[in-house]
Amino acid sequence: MRQVVPLKRYSPVIVALVLLLVVAAGSAQQAPTPVPRDTLFVPLPDGPQVFKTAEQRLRVVPLKGLSRPWALAFLPDGNMLITERPGRLRIVRNGVLDPLPISGMPQVLNLRLKGLHDIALHPRFAENKLVYFTYWKPKPGEKDVATAVLGRGRFDGGTALTDVRDLFVADAWTDGAAAARMVFGRDGKIYMVIGIPIRTRVGTAESAQNPDNHAGKVLRLNDDGSTPPDNPFAGRAGYRPELYALGIRNAIGLIIHPETGEIWETENGPQGGDEINVIKGGLNYGWPVISFGRAYSGDVTGDNSGPTSAQPSAPGMEQPFLFWAPSIAVSGMVFYTGDQFPAWKGNILVGGLRGTQLQRVVLNARGLPIRRESMLTELKQRIREVRQGPDGLLYLLTDEEAGALLRIEPVNSSE
Amino acid sequence: MRQVVPLKRYSPVIVALVLLLVVAAGSAQQAPTPVPRDTLFVPLPDGPQVFKTAEQRLRVVPLKGLSRPWALAFLPDGNMLITERPGRLRIVRNGVLDPLPISGMPQVLNLRLKGLHDIALHPRFAENKLVYFTYWKPKPGEKDVATAVLGRGRFDGGTALTDVRDLFVADAWTDGAAAARMVFGRDGKIYMVIGIPIRTRVGTAESAQNPDNHAGKVLRLNDDGSTPPDNPFAGRAGYRPELYALGIRNAIGLIIHPETGEIWETENGPQGGDEINVIKGGLNYGWPVISFGRAYSGDVTGDNSGPTSAQPSAPGMEQPFLFWAPSIAVSGMVFYTGDQFPAWKGNILVGGLRGTQLQRVVLNARGLPIRRESMLTELKQRIREVRQGPDGLLYLLTDEEAGALLRIEPVNSSE
Numbered sequence: 040m041r042q043v044v045p046l047k048r049y050s051p052v053i054v055a056l057v058l059l060l061v062v063a064a065g066s067a068q069q070a071p072t073p074v075p076r077d078t079l080f081v082p083l084p085d086g087p088q089v090f091k092t093a094e095q096r097l098r099v100v101p102l103k104g105l106s107r108p109w110a111l112a113f114l115p116d117g118n119m120l121i122t123e124r125p126g127r128l129r130i131v132r133n134g135v136l137d138p139l140p141i142s143g144m145p146q147v148l149n150l151r152l153k154g155l156h157d158i159a160l161h162p163r164f165a166e167n168k169l170v171y172f173t174y175w176k177p178k179p180g181e182k183d184v185a186t187a188v189l190g191r192g193r194f195d196g197g198t199a200l201t202d203v204r205d206l207f208v209a210d211a212w213t214d215g216a217a218a219a220r221m222v223f224g225r226d227g228k229i230y231m232v233i234g235i236p237i238r239t240r241v242g243t244a245e246s247a248q249n250p251d252n253h254a255g256k257v258l259r260l261n262d263d264g265s266t267p268p269d270n271p272f273a274g275r276a277g278y279r280p281e282l283y284a285l286g287i288r289n290a291i292g293l294i295i296h297p298e299t300g301e302i303w304e305t306e307n308g309p310q311g312g313d314e315i316n317v318i319k320g321g322l323n324y325g326w327p328v329i330s331f332g333r334a335y336s337g338d339v340t341g342d343n344s345g346p347t348s349a350q351p352s353a354p355g356m357e358q359p360f361l362f363w364a365p366s367i368a369v370s371g372m373v374f375y376t377g378d379q380f381p382a383w384k385g386n387i388l389v390g391g392l393r394g395t396q397l398q399r400v401v402l403n404a405r406g407l408p409i410r411r412e413s414m415l416t417e418l419k420q421r422i423r424e425v426r427q428g429p430d431g432l433l434y435l436l437t438d439e440e441a442g443a444l445l446r447i448e449p450v451n452s453s454e
Numbered sequence: 455m456r457q458v459v460p461l462k463r464y465s466p467v468i469v470a471l472v473l474l475l476v477v478a479a480g481s482a483q484q485a486p487t488p489v490p491r492d493t494l495f496v497p498l499p500d501g502p503q504v505f506k507t508a509e510q511r512l513r514v515v516p517l518k519g520l521s522r523p524w525a526l527a528f529l530p531d532g533n534m535l536i537t538e539r540p541g542r543l544r545i546v547r548n549g550v551l552d553p554l555p556i557s558g559m560p561q562v563l564n565l566r567l568k569g570l571h572d573i574a575l576h577p578r579f580a581e582n583k584l585v586y587f588t589y590w591k592p593k594p595g596e597k598d599v600a601t602a603v604l605g606r607g608r609f610d611g612g613t614a615l616t617d618v619r620d621l622f623v624a625d626a627w628t629d630g631a632a633a634a635r636m637v638f639g640r641d642g643k644i645y646m647v648i649g650i651p652i653r654t655r656v657g658t659a660e661s662a663q664n665p666d667n668h669a670g671k672v673l674r675l676n677d678d679g680s681t682p683p684d685n686p687f688a689g690r691a692g693y694r695p696e697l698y699a700l701g702i703r704n705a706i707g708l709i710i711h712p713e714t715g716e717i718w719e720t721e722n723g724p725q726g727g728d729e730i731n732v733i734k735g736g737l738n739y740g741w742p743v744i745s746f747g748r749a750y751s752g753d754v755t756g757d758n759s760g761p762t763s764a765q766p767s768a769p770g771m772e773q774p775f776l777f778w779a780p781s782i783a784v785s786g787m788v789f790y791t792g793d794q795f796p797a798w799k800g801n802i803l804v805g806g807l808r809g810t811q812l813q814r815v816v817l818n819a820r821g822l823p824i825r826r827e828s829m830l831t832e833l834k835q836r837i838r839e840v841r842q843g844p845d846g847l848l849y850l851l852t853d854e855e856a857g858a859l860l861r862i863e864p865v866n867s868s869e
Contacts, residue, residue: 081506091496310823311779331746331766331779337822339773351746351766358754364726364746364779365826394828407752408725411780413809416831 081419083443089450092399092414094382096450099415101443104136105129108436108444110157110220110371110424115165117429120194121436121444122172124154128200131444143192143200148177148185151236152216157293161262162223169262170194173219173231176205178212184241186212187219187233187253189264206264209233209253210279213242217254220293225300228267229260230318232304234289235326237335244327247286250278255326257290257304257318259283271321286324286356288312291423292372292389303360305372305389308332311364315372315387316357325356331364361408367394370438371424377431379449390422392438397422397447420445496834498858504865507814507829509797511865514830516858519551520544523851523859525572525635525786525839530580532844535609536851536859537587539569543615546859558607558615563592563600566651567631572708576677577638584677585609588634588646591620593627599656601627602634602648602668604679621679624648625694626669628657635708640715643682644675645733647719649704650741659742662701665693670741672705672719672733674698686736701739701771703727706838707787707804718775720787720804723747726779730787730804730815731772740771746779776823782809785853786839792846794864805837807853812837812862835860 087100107124114120119131126147127140147155153175161169170192175185189207192200211217215236222230235247235255247255250272258281259270272278292305292315302318312332316324331351333339352358363369370390375383387400387408395418401410415422423438433447502515522539529535534546541562542555562570568590576584585607590600604622607615626632630651637645650662650670662670665687673696674685687693707720707730717733727747731739746766748754767773778784785805790798802815802823810833816825830837838853848862 310825311777333823335824337818337820337824362726362779364777403752405752408748409750409752410725413831416828 082441083418083420083437083439088418090415090417093412095380097414098448098450099418100446100448102131102134102136102446103441103443104138105436105442105444106440107154107438108423108442109155109438111426111434111436111444112158112160112170113426113429114160114196116196118196119434119444120158120170122155122158123442124152124156125149126155126174128155128158128172136444137198139198141194141198141200143203144172145174145188145190145203145205146177147174148183150183150185151214152218153185153213156218157220159221159223162227168193168195170200171206171221171229173221175217175219176208181214183214184212185214186210187217187231189221189229189231189260191264207231207258207260207281209258211235211242211246211252211254213239213254215239215242216289217242218289218291220290222293222295222302223262224259224295224302227262229258229262229264230283230293230302231258231260232256232287232290232293233258234287234291234306236289237309237327244288247288247326248323248328250275250282250285253279253281255285255287256282257284257287257302259320283320284318284322284324286326286328287316288314288326288330291368291370291392292425294372294374297374297376303372303374305369307368307392308362308364308366309335310337311362311366313363313366313369314359315361315369315389316359319357322357323355324359325353329353329356331359331362332366361400367391367396367398368421369398370422371426371436373425373427373433375427375433377427379431380433388425388433390425390435392421392423395419395421397425397433397435497856498833498835498852498854503833505830505832508827510795512829513863513865514833515861515863517546517549517551517861518856518858519553520851520857520859521855522569522853523838523857524570524853526841526849526851526859527573527575527585528841528844529575529611531611533611534849534859535573535585537570537573538857539567539571540564541570541589543570543573543587551859552613554613556609556613556615558618559587560589560603560605560618560620561592562589563598565598565600566629567633568600568628571633572635574636574638577642583608583610585615586621586636586644588636590632590634591623596629598629599627600629601625602632602646604636604644604646604675606679622646622673622675622696624668624673626650626657626661626667628654628669630654630657631704632657632669633704633706635705637708637710637717638677639674639710639717642677644673644677644679645698645708645717646673646675647671647702647705647708648673649702649706649721651704652724652742659703662703662741663738663743665690665697665700668694668696670700670702671697672699672702672717674735698735699733699737699739701741701743702731703729703741703745706783706785706807707840709787709789712789712791718787718789720784722783722807723777723779723781724750725752726777726781728778728781728784729774730776730784730802731774734772737772738770739774740768744768744771746774746777747781776815782806782811782813783836784809784813785837786841786851788840788842788848790842790848792842794846795848803840803848805840805850807836807838810834810836812840812848812850833860 178184192203312330372389421438424436593599607618727745787804836853839851
């Protein structure tokens with residue numbers, strides 16, 4: 040496609056990106072993969088900005104200095120651990136980003152959206168100081184193949200993660216673009232979701248329906264990485280015992296519903312077919328057999344450019360709670376439960392990567408979606424993660440080389 | 455929903471709206487219906503603005519002074535006829551909006567989105583000066599019921615439409631929100647589409663499947679309003695002879711494909727299920743039996759708040775070319791064929807009302823959709839109509855009380 044905007048307008052940005060590329064290549068031994076985008080990259084201003092939305096004015100306060108931040112976890116002291124996809128673990132102490140990454144992280148394959156992904160504290164972190172994370176482990180002897188791993192280390196608040204080990208190495212090898220997330224359930228078990236890419240040499244979308252691997256699945260693990268004996272497919276021939284649910288595309292959000300304790304997942308479709316699913320043990324969520332999406336080739340029926348929605352539903356396969364067409368590339372999500380945005384209480388707030396927005400889904404008293412609002416589109420930033428802080432404010436991460444943590448505050452009428 | 459934005463910030467807008475309400479009520483005997491919106495009304499600046507998009511910088515040049523403009527037609531001399539929903543026909547002469555409406559228009563029911571709608575020139579306008587329009591004719595003795603009418607008059611370039619008459623009065627009476635559009639086909643016939651609302655007292659969504667009325671149908675008429683004998687359902691018992699296609703929801707765009715001559719239609723779904731359809735004679739487009747939308751109540755299966763997508767497909771019912779979920783309320787559309795935006799050639803450009811945007815749908819060499827881009831979201835204006843001018847520029851109408859014609863120009867790299 041033709042680029043008619045004059046390059047000279049973006050030269051400072053290009054210089055900054057080139058510098059970042061050099062730095063990232065030097066530190067992680069791989070150059071970051073360019074992410075295809077449909078909107079121009081617009082640099083984020085250094086200072087706060089105020090935006091109007093349907094029911095609330097918002098102040099966006101950026102904390103810059105992150106590169107491809109992916110996930111964040113709030114520490115009990117209010118500090119934050121933030122992963123960067125190239126493999127670094129960062130910390131924000133008293134609102135200031137420590138320029139020094141936390142040491143001790145394993146080597147990751149930072150390629151085609153793979154890299155260092157999720158981070159979460161053990162439910163008893165205050166006692167055991169255990170930090171969990173997901174990452175893509177390179178395959179020895181291959182330059183672009185990796186699998187998803189659940190890792191763990193101990194963090195005492197200093198500058199190093201210690202006692203770092205792989206708790207679970209999945210059988211989900213791929214050279215494609217895939218994500219891996221994890222969350223602790225109310226039952227104390229770890230739920231880990233591993234996405235499955237399309238158009239790959241190693242690992243195909245069809246793996247999501249094959250119960251003899253971990254790609255395109257939700258897994259259920261003990262907090263030491265072992266397999267609980269009461270998993271839904273335990274003992275079934277041909278099924279990996281870790282499986283909890285099948286038929287997942289590229290899952291980018293995974294949370295626990297604050298009231299019901301259910302596992303809610305967001306996943307990206309191709310052209311259309313982004314979904315929010317309520318994950319129940321033993322069920323099949325249909326990818327790539329069913330989807331509301333369309334192949335990247337434009338075809339509705341399958342062709343050799345990747346799986347597609349020949350049909351939106353099929354017997355024995357679950358329908359999403361909600362879907363998007365076209366895709367906004369839904370990412371992290373929360374159910375808002377705080378007091379800072381009273382009009383948003385009980386709403387879903389979900390990020391959009393390609394759709395460069397924070398989307399609000401209004402639910403009625405029966406928990407059914409009745410309205411959606413696209414917010415912060417003015418920023419033109421790929422929103423990777425959405426979290427509610429202990430202060431009731433929202434915290435977003437932007438999926439950009441010049442990435443940022445965004446604190447979202449209400450602007451009250453008196454201001 | 456709570457409105458936390460301070461009202462005092464919007465008092466000038468509120469004053470202007472109140473004034474407009476008073477003026478409109480006085481001139482058309484009905485107060486305009488407030489349109490529910492999910493974004494705040496943001497006044498359009500008086501001067502041009504420049505926006506970046508993925509492949510093209512755009513200059514938006516507003517021409518203000520219109521109220522709820524609905525459709526426009528280019529006259530051979532480059533002037534423009536513009537309908538306003540309250541019932542006025544306006545003219546732009548040499549780029550200037552004549553403050554005096556064109557006289558001679560019939561009385562319309564301007565209520566719940568009904569009113570004066572489409573406008574088109576006869577293919578031989580240069581000879582016969584015939585102008586066609588669609589409007590909602592009030593039912594005598596009822597305060598809120600109307601039906602769709604195809605009207606015609608003669609326009610010699612002056613200040614009056616003469617010889618105005620109803621060519622075809624549909625049997626599509628309703629008190630709900632509905633649209634009516636028309637276009638001349640390559641065969642010289644008039645294709646007229648009449649939408650069907652939901653949650654109404656008179657006229658229900660189920661009418662769209664009943665072949666014995668004109669609501670929720672595409673009709674095919676001669677240029678004098680009579681019925682062509684070769685219509686697809688001609689002579690079939692229980693079918694109105696004007697019917698061309700069935701199962702239409704609220705159609706807001708209707709155009710002829712510039713290469714194939716096919717009839718392309720846009721229609722609004724409820725929560726999700728906005729569609730672009732390629733209309734073929736004799737076919738059923740499924741509303742309200744099938745849809746990708748969801749009832750306003752949030753339910754997926756039907757309830758008493760209106761029809762919904764119990765299923766996205768069914769035998770004997772056509773699938774859309776493209777659909778949206780959530781709805782942006784797709785409106786007017788064009789296939790871009792001009793030289794002013796070379797990167798957009800062959801793309802679909804479609805308006806969004808609720809979605810306050812101009813959306814670009816990129817098609818591949820086989821005519822299949824491969825990408826969508828939301829543009830002009832910064833304006834926060836409900837886009838009602840999209841037309842390509844004889845100059846290759848784009849012309850949009852904003853569906854606002856303080857509405858405008860927007861001329862969209864490319865901004866070249868040297869500027």
